[in-house]
Structure formats: C-alpha cells, structure tokens
Amino acid sequence: MSFHDAVVPAYLQMLNSLTGLITKAEAHCTAKKIDPSVLLGSRLFPDMLPLSKQIQFVSELATKGCARLTQSEVPSTPDTEISFAALKQRLAKTIDYVNSFKPEQFEGADTRDVTFPVGSDKSITMKGQQFLSSFSLPNLYFHATTAYDILRHNGVEIGKRDFLGTN
Template sequence: MSDFMYAISLPPILRSLTNLRAILEKAVSHAELKKIDPSVLIDARLYPDMYPLSRQVQIATDVAKGAAARLAGQEPPTFEDTESTFPALLARIDKTVALLESFTADQINGSADKTILLPRHDRTTEFKGLNYLTDFVLPNVYFHVTTAYAILRHNGVELGKQDFLGNI
C-alpha cells in the first residue's frame, strides 16, 4: 500500500529546495546589482516576531533531512545553524540535497504506517509516516520556502510565481 511514499516525499521536497536555491541565487545577483549589503537580505524578516531569511532556509532544510531520515528509519543528521552568508546558505541547501539524493525509494517506501516520533521543544509528537509527511513535513517545507520567497520579494528581489514553482 505504501509504495508511493518515496514519490510523494523526496521528489517534491527536492524540487522545493532546488527552487529555493535558485531564489537565493537571484537574491545574490540583486544585492550585487543594487549594491546592497547581503546581510540586509539574510537578516530580513517579514515582521519583527518572525524568523529572518537565514532561519527560514535552515528550518526548511532541517525538516527535509529529518523527513528522509525518519521515514527511512534513521537518525536525522544534525547541521549547525551558523549560516550567515549566501554562500553558506547555498552550501547548506546543497548538502541537504546531496543527503536526500542518497536515499532510495526502497528505503522510504513502506513507511506510511511506520511510527515516527518527532521531538519538539518540550514534548514528542507521535505520527504515522503518511501523516508525518502530509501533515507536518510538506506543509513546513512549503511554509519556510514560501516565507523565504516572500522576504526576498518584499525586499525588492525580482521574483515571480514561476521562481517558486520552478520548471514545470
């Protein structure tokens, strides 16, 4: 029944991270063209109580790598959240993409009914694999990629819907 888990997890996540990378590359070009200190964009937020661009990228990649590892029955690797430049953020995306591409369909398929324990702050949430993917992982990846897009668009980076969607 769950031979679909790979198809509905890693390919859309990889697509989102690839598109996020392209969006960040446009931000680099924008900063150079407009002579804006890149840290202004990296530290930008949509609202004071929201995370900055750098944290949006970190969370999107954390959720992505955690999903692949947990669905495959592995412990998620830890990445330090120290990126403060565009090259460092791009490298983090590249490292995450390489990790995701190392997982095979055989490792992910069959995980729809697997119990997933997700440590979160002061508690652990229990999911079945499919619900973890559809109710937590995909919405979180999309949210943080969308928020990164919105931060950059709000700050004048010329982005459109196609940048979020990528090549269809």
C-alpha cells in the same frame, strides 16, 4: 506511486527552488549595492524569523523528514550559515542527502510510527503518511513561501515560476 515518490521529489523541488531564489537574491544585492547581511536578516514582521533561518528550516525539514521516515539516524544540522554562499552550500548538501535515499528505504514508511520533538520537552508520534502530509510538507512549504515572500518584499525580481523551481 511509491512513498519515496511522494516524499523525495517534493523536498527536492523546494530545495532547488530556494537555491535559485538565493542566487537571484545574491545578484540583486550586487546590482543594488545592498549589504547581503541586510537581506539575510530581513523579516516580514519583527516577531518572525529572518530569511537565513527560513532557508535553514527548509533544509532541516527535508533532512530530518527523510531520516525519520526511513528510520535512519537523524543528522545534526547546526545553523551557522551567514552568507548566500554558505546557504547555497547547505542546500547543495541537503539535496545530495535527500537524493541518497533509495525507494526501498521508504517501503512501509507511510504506516510506520514517526516520533519527533515538538519543543524542548515534548514529542509527538504519527504514522508516516500523517507526518508527511500534516507536519513535514506543510512546514516545508510554509518556510519556503516565507523565504520567497521576504525576498519579493525586498525587491528581488522573482515570481511564481521561480518559487516552483524544478526537480
């Protein structure tokens, strides 16, 4: 299995899953006459980030993960989305971006140094395999799971199959 095959399908699965979850959340708001901004601003606990930010983080992790692992320019991803439609558009752009990477771009990425910021004044360097398995994917799954949990907690009728999505 190539390193590309370890990276791209995992990112795409969660991006596609979140697209489906957002679609169901939007339908839930329409059916229950809930202002979408209420759901988009929902949190599991007051000190946690809201649903919209959880989705933005998943998008950012996939985008920056691919860029860092392939030594490509890390694109800027401002967090400006305030609607389901805008979040779906962001996810669609992220899916297109992740799909644009070719297997050869990931050759040697598992042993390549990957340096990334952690906070405003510190960075960490890891080998690509460690970056993927110890940082990028765990964070991606954490934020995707938190988004799922926020939606489920707020009554959106979703289940494990919705979370797992499709590639």
